[in-house]
Structures are given as C-alpha cells and as structure tokens.
Amino acid sequence: MLALPWIAGRPLANLAYGAQAGAARPNILFIMTDDHAAQAISCYGSKVNQTPNLDRIAKEGMRMDRVFATNSICTPSRATILTGKYSHLNGVPVFNRFDGSQPTVAKMLQRAGYYTSMIGKWHLGSDPTGFDYWNILPGQGVYNNPTLYDKDGSMVYKGYATDIITDLSIETLRNRPKDKPFFMMSHHKAPHREWTPDEKHRKMFENLRIPEPPNLRDDYAGRTDALREQKQSVFRDLTRRDLKLAPPPGLSGSQLNQWLNAKPDEVEIEVGGVKRRLAGKELEDWKYQRYMQDYLACVQSVDDNVGRMLDYLDSNGLRENTVVIYTSDQGFFLGEHGLYDKRFMYEESLRMPFLVRWPTGIRPGSTSDAIGINCDFAPTFLELAGQATPQDMQGRSFLPVWRGKTPGNWRRAMYYRYYHDPGDHNTRAHYGVRTATHKLIYFWKKDQWECYDLVADPQEMHNIYGDPKAQKTVAALKKELYRLKKEVRDDDQFAEKQPTESSYVQAPPRKQ
Ligand code: CA
Numbered sequence: 353m354l355a356l357p358w359i360a361g362r363p364l365a366n367l368a369y370g371a372q373a374g375a376a377r378p379n380i381l382f383i384m385t386d387d388h389a390a391q392a393i394s395c396y397g398s399k400v401n402q403t404p405n406l407d408r409i410a411k412e413g414m415r416m417d418r419v420f421a422t423n424s425i426c427t428p429s430r431a432t433i434l435t436g437k438y439s440h441l442n443g444v445p446v447f448n449r450f451d452g453s454q455p456t457v458a459k460m461l462q463r464a465g466y467y468t469s470m471i472g473k474w475h476l477g478s479d480p481t482g483f484d485y486w487n488i489l490p491g492q493g494v495y496n497n498p499t500l501y502d503k504d505g506s507m508v509y510k511g512y513a514t515d516i517i518t519d520l521s522i523e524t525l526r527n528r529p530k531d532k533p534f535f536m537m538s539h540h541k542a543p544h545r546e547w548t549p550d551e552k553h554r555k556m557f558e559n560l561r562i563p564e565p566p567n568l569r570d571d572y573a574g575r576t577d578a579l580r581e582q583k584q585s586v587f588r589d590l591t592r593r594d595l596k597l598a599p600p601p602g603l604s605g606s607q608l609n610q611w612l613n614a615k616p617d618e619v620e621i622e623v624g625g626v627k628r629r630l631a632g633k634e635l636e637d638w639k640y641q642r643y644m645q646d647y648l649a650c651v652q653s654v655d656d657n658v659g660r661m662l663d664y665l666d667s668n669g670l671r672e673n674t675v676v677i678y679t680s681d682q683g684f685f686l687g688e689h690g691l692y693d694k695r696f697m698y699e700e701s702l703r704m705p706f707l708v709r710w711p712t713g714i715r716p717g718s719t720s721d722a723i724g725i726n727c728d729f730a731p732t733f734l735e736l737a738g739q740a741t742p743q744d745m746q747g748r749s750f751l752p753v754w755r756g757k758t759p760g761n762w763r764r765a766m767y768y769r770y771y772h773d774p775g776d777h778n779t780r781a782h783y784g785v786r787t788a789t790h791k792l793i794y795f796w797k798k799d800q801w802e803c804y805d806l807v808a809d810p811q812e813m814h815n816i817y818g819d820p821k822a823q824k825t826v827a828a829l830k831k832e833l834y835r836l837k838k839e840v841r842d843d844d845q846f847a848e849k850q851p852t853e854s855s856y857v858q859a860p861p862r863k864q
Pocket of ligand 1: 386387425426681682
C-alpha cells in the first residue's frame with residue numbers, strides 16, 4: 353500500500369469516491385470564466401450559440417442544472433468559492449478587499465499535499481494566498497496584450513487574454529512537481545464587459561440574426577420598483593464603448609472617455625457604404641444584436657481554449673484521474689427582462705453553469721438537479737483530497753451527487769443576498785429563497801416583495817406575491833427564508849453599511 357502521509361491517522365473511509373487504498377488522489381482543474389451565462393452554452397439548451405468543447409465535459413461527465421451563486425457578483429462569488437462561506441462571514445459583500453489571512457480551500461489543499469496554482473483573473477483586491485504558484489491579472493485586467501503579475505513582478509503578454517491564460521495554465525501544469533496531485537484555478541476574464549472578442553471570432557456572429565429572448569421587452573407590470581429603477585438595460589444603458597462605436601477624430605483623454613461612456617439614443621452606422629441613422633425601436637434591435645455578437649464571440653474563444661485544456665489532459669495521461677470543472681462566477685442576463693449584467697436573483701443571473709468530468713468517478717452523460725451553491729465548491733475539493741470539511745464552512749460536498757446518490761437530507765432551498773446598493777447599475781439590495789419550484793425575493797431597503805412559481809412561470813414574469821390564491825405558498829416560503837437566514841448566520845451584518853470599496857492593487861514593477 354502506498355504511504356499517504358497527509359492522511360496519516362485519518363480513516364480510509366474518508367477518502368474520495370473511487371479512491372481505493374493506494375490509489376492516487378485526483379487532480380482538480382477548476383476552470384472559471386467571468387459572467388458566462390448557462391443560456392450561452394449549447395448543452396444547457398442555448399438558442400444563440402454552439403459550444404462543442406464545453407458540451408464535451410457534459411457528455412463525458414455531468415451537467416448540474418441547479419447550481420446557484422449566493423451573491424451574484426464577481427468579487428463576492430470568488431471569496432465564497434475560496435472560503436466556503438457566505439459574504440457576511442468572509443467579509444466580502446461588495447467589491448471590497450479580501451482578507452487573505454483567513455482560511456481558504458487553497459491553503460487547506462496545499463497543506464494536504466496538493467500543488468496549488470492560480471492563473472488569470474483573481475479580482476479580490478489582495479494578492480493570492482495558499483498557492484504554490486500564482487500569476488494574475490491586476491484588477492479586471494484587459495483583453496488585448498494583458499499585463500499579468502506574480503510574486504516577482506509583472507509582464508505584458510502579447511496576444512489575447514483567453515489564449516494567454518490557457519497557455520500559462522498549460523505551462524504551469526507542464527512544470528508542476530509530478531510527485532503531487534495538483535489543484536489549479538484557471539480563471540478567465542472573458543466574457544466580461546466590455547466584451548472584446550479576438551480577431552478569430554470577431555465577425556463570427558456579424559451577419560447572423562441572433563434570436564431575442566421572449567421577454568426582451570418586459571414591461572415590468574406587477575413587479576416591484578427594482579426592475580424599473582435599474583440601470584442595466586440593454587436598450588437604455590449600453591455605452592458607446594460597449595457598442596464599439598468609433599469616436600470622432602481628435603478626441604483624447606477625458607473628452608474621449610466622456611464620449612465613450614455616453615449612452616447613445618441615436619447611432620450612425622454604415623451598411624454597404626451607405627450611412628444610416630438609427631433611433632427608436634430600430635436602434636433597440638441593433639443594440640441587442642451588437643451586444644450579443646461580441647459577447648458570444650468572447651464565449652467562442654473560451655470554448656476553443658477549454659478544448660485545448662482538455663486535449664492537454666487527455667494526451668498527457670491526466671484524463672482518468674483529473675476532475676475538470678467548468679463554471680462561471682455567476683450567470684448573466686442576455687436580454688432577459690431587457691437586461692444585461694447580473695446582480696438580480698432572477699434565474700439567468702443566479703444560476704452558475706456547472707459542468708464536471710471525472711472518468712473514474714462520474715458516469716458519462718449524467719445530469720443532476722440537486723440544489724448546489726458556490727459554498728459547496730470548497731467542501732467538494734476537500735473531500736476529493738481526502739480532507740474533512742471544517743465546521744464553519746457553509747457548504748456540502750458534491751461527491752454523493754456526482755455518484756448519483758444525492759442524500760435524502762440534501763438542501764431543498766437556497767438562500768441569496770445581494771448588497772451592492774447604492775452601486776453600479778442601481779440594482780436594489782435584496783435577499784431571497786429559491787426552492788425547486790418557487791422563488792421569493794425581498795427588496796429590504798424598499799420593503800417590497802416578489803414571488804414566482806418557477807414551474808408555471810419559468811421566465812419570472814408574474815409576481816404572485818399579492819395573489820390571494822398564493823398566500824399559503826408565500827407564507828411557507830417566508831418561513832423557509834427566515835429559517836435559512838438564521839441557519840447561515842446572517843444577522844444583517846452588512847445590511848445598512850457596506851465595507852469601503854478597495855482600489856485594487858497595482859501591479860509590481862515590471863520584470864527585468
Ligand atoms: Ca462576474
């Protein structure tokens with residue numbers, strides 16, 4: 353039997369599924385993009401694009417259909433994934449700096465004998481801790497010729513961010529110590545705003561008519577004020593920069609920025625050498641197409657690069673015992689309710705795509721509708737590594753779900769809370785509960801409620817909160833909401849006052 357010093361004294365029953373005495377613990381490759389909605393992945397039924405490489409993970413592994421972000425925004429979701437805790441306990445409810453001295457899954461895996469690495473978009477304000485190697489974008493980073501920095505300094509890499517992050521991830525795997533299992537977080541910037549595609553895919557959607565979601569022109573009837581007050585509307589709030597409009601010659605500095613950040617209600621385009629002015633409904637249609645063309649082109653490059661990662665594993669003997677996960681830090685609106693961005697608890701934003709392949713542990717082509725949350729990721733990684741979940745983590749390992757044996761006491765509802773108000777896009781703060789069939793949302797600063805029957809109304813268009821026939825359901829959901837709020841120990845720590853937003857770290861001096 354192989355000596356496993358890192359689990360000395362721990363009963364073998366604690367080993368991961370599929371791991372027999374003497375078998376090596378699995379590697380974990382966690383690929384995460386930024387703002388990639390499940391409805392732009394073909395194995396989730398996309399009507400707007402094809403993602404053959406992402407589909408390959410689902411085909412050779414499992415597609416999880418109900419994995420949700422507990423606070424649908426970039427930095428908080430990342431902090432939750434690292435700590436296994438809700439925002440109010442890891443101290444990152446908004447875009448504030450992550451305290452890297454707290455326990456994280458990376459540190460625990462490192463101590464358990466894993467070679468840990470973090471490549472690409474980090475976006476937590478402080479530098480990574482718990483990684484044997486890291487090389488990250490400063491803050492949001494840029495799409496073209498990005499700077500990345502590691503503990504020794506920064507470098508400009510020529511090319512497109514999605515390709516470069518993949519190159520660096522493969523290079524890190526190639527150079528890793530081969531006597532340890534690895535845990536790699538490979539995090540892409542794409543397809544985050546301002547949705548800059550690479551040259552290869554830039555024109556891919558140009559001459560296609562991308563289907564509009566049926567509720568692109570949602571009139572918000574019967575809903576709370578929150579939808580009417582938001583500033584994340586495809587028709588009203590996309591800027592000239594988002595729409596890739598060319599500035600007039602001669603503008604620079606703050607004048608140029610002002611021009612690019614303006615939200616145009618009239619646009620001049622050129623079709624076949626002829627200039628045309630667009631306004632009104634014609635402009636709205638054009639804005640949706642323009643937005644989606646670039647977003648989907650960014651996704652296409654992600655799909656290609658996930659294919660390259662899978663090919664690297666498969667051709668280097670790493671296929672069988674590597675758990676490959678593809679997810680995104682939250683979902684995104686692709687015109688549903690007339691919106692872009694995320695933040696709201698509506699399905700398209702709440703839901704994280706979650707695909708996982710592990711040939712020795714997961715039956716190919718399986719699916720699960722167990723309710724998962726991003727607090728579950730850290731306990732899952734720990735169980736894979738034969739480690740117990742610390743008591744103060746708030747998630748549960750997915751391993752029994754992956755085995756097709758979801759425990760009878762698995763969660764039947766999840767708790768959500770969004771804080772960034774006032775904040776970008778004027779999205780109102782809210783908390784809520786989602787069950788397999790219903791959703792209840794409370795905008796606490798406005799004291800307004802929304803309730804949806806997700807079976808009868810999957811697009812969440814009919815607020816049944818005030819419907820006399822729904823009162824029993826609403827009461828039961830309210831009870832469950834406050835039970836969960838208490839269970840996750842949310843005692844309104846950040847309800848009134850958000851922590852100060854950090855200015856993100858500057859990249860250290862350039863490497864010689
Ligand atoms: Ca994000």
